[in-house]
Amino acid sequence: MLELQNVETCYGSSQVLFGVNMQVGQGEIVSLLGRNGMGKTTAVRSIMGLTPARAGTIRFKGQDISRQKSFRIARAGIGLVPEGRQIFPNLSVRENLIATSRGQGWDLAKIYGLFPRLAERQNNMGNQLSGGEQQMLAIGRALLTNPDLLIFDEASEGLAPVIRTDIWACIRKLRDLAQTVLIIDGNLDALMAVCDRHYVLEKGKIVWNGSSEQFANAPEIKKNHLGI
Structure with a gap:
């Protein structure tokens, strides 16, 4: 569904991603x-067109999106839960949700079922x-x-333990629904439980x-590249 080939991305003259x-x-x-600082968020920004790749190709569902505008990439079918959340502070919960609603499948009722707390706070x-x-x-x-x-x-990142539990339960449900997901997080135990494969960026x-099984059998990767 998503493929990055030899992607290079820079901020001005400073190169962050190398092939x-x-x-x-x-x-x-x-x-x-x-x-931290290895280029993970830059990779996401390149995929979303927020910091376009200088070289290489990014394909989504077989189409080259490397030079497309961010709104067109989103419309093509890529959803982003950004670092820092970036919700609309002056809109209600319900307004934040319906502002982006499109297509069929997920609707307000299903979101409230997934996160009952949002239903309780929908007018906040x-x-x-x-x-x-x-x-x-x-x-x-x-x-x-x-x-x-x-x-x-x-x-x-930065969430209370009880909230982290809810977030990972949500991701497990998405896995059960066969939702395609690319995820950045520092909780390796949780990632090993839900992910099919892993990439390490240095x-x-x-x-x-490699796979979760391969990762579990590669302690040197954790030690040398993740500081664990």
């Missing part, structure tokens, strides 16, 4: 791992929510675009990729 190659197949959940403004509630809202907003591919940039280059 990145990775794939996400339909129905897979794939993680992108690496220490975005800036009145806790960090965990904002993350639920960001996920719900992305799902209401009915994406073919859903990207999580830091799925559970200084803008993919240095390892």
